[in-house]
Every structure is written in structure tokens, then in C-alpha cells.
Amino acid sequence: MPKKRAYWLMKSEPDVFSYDHLVAAKKSTTHWDGVRNYQARNTMRDDMKVGDLVLYYHSNTKPPGIVGVAEIVREGYPDHTQFDPGDSHFDPKSKEDNPRWYMVDLRAAAELPNYVTLDELKANAKLQDMAVVQRGQRLSVQPVTAAEFKEVLKMGGLKASNLP
DNA sequence: GCCAACGTTGGC
């Protein structure tokens, strides 16, 4: 039996790489480099599968919130920036034959007609357990349940039929 | 293996 599609949330600072940047990228696709947290690494390396859907979250902006949906189009593979001494994400302790950091490829799927702010997420009783609303939650790649995903789509005014 | 110091995240 095929595994059920999973759902995730990924944070990005819009000044660095916004949802619009993703849409404008070649094939509306990008590689999600630069993650240097082991838990997020494990998720990308081990758990994200092609076809999984991602809530695209804008952090460090006013107001923070979910702007759109993306689709995983390539599963975990080594993040090349860890081997580049000129890159700000260079990791001198990582070896090419045993890479420490992984990334996935992401393609824009659909923008939410209504931006869903963090305040709105926090105010929704159905989303009290969602990772992103928890106090002190800094993880940039988080799991989302199917029910939470569906609720965010509803809040954002996006029909599931508009998704891949 | 403990834990203080340090660095980063990210809301406010």
C-alpha cells in the first residue's frame, strides 16, 4: 500500500527568499539549501517524499504567516553549500563522502488567496497543537497534520482541488 | 557527561 501524503511547514525570511521568489524561479522550483539544524536535516533527509505538500511560512516579517503551498519534487540529497568555503553556510567539518547537511527541492503549487497570519493561526482553536504556534518554536522545517493542513487551506481560501 | 558560554532564531 502506498504511503499517505505527508504535510510540512517550512519557514523562510521573505527578504532572503520569499514565496514570490519561488514562483519566479526556473520551473518555480528551488533547492532548499542552508538548513543547519539536525532535526530539520533529518526531516528533509529521511521523511520528506516527492508529492508531499508544504505550507510556505514567512518569518521575520510583519506580520509573519503562511503565504502559499509548495510541493516536494526531489527528496533529500546533500546540500552543496556545505562544501563551498565562500558560502556563508560552509561547514569545514563536513566531508564529501559523508555529508552532514541535506536539502530537498521544492516547487510552488499555489498561493493562498488570503495570507494567513500567525495571529490568526494562534486564534484558531483547531490549531492549538500546531507546531508553529508553540512558544519558542524555532524549527524551520516542521511536520503538519492533515487536519491542520486542511484548516489552513480553508483559512487561506484555497480549495484542495487547486493543488497537485 | 555536565553545564556555562555563546550564537541564532524570530516574535514583538
Next chain:
DNA sequence: GCCAACGTTGGC
């Protein structure tokens, strides 16, 4: 710009 929360590092 502040700072709480939290992850990582390194001395011991």
C-alpha cells in the same frame, strides 16, 4: 533593536 528560547560547543 530587544531579548526569550533554545541548540551547539568545548572546557573540565
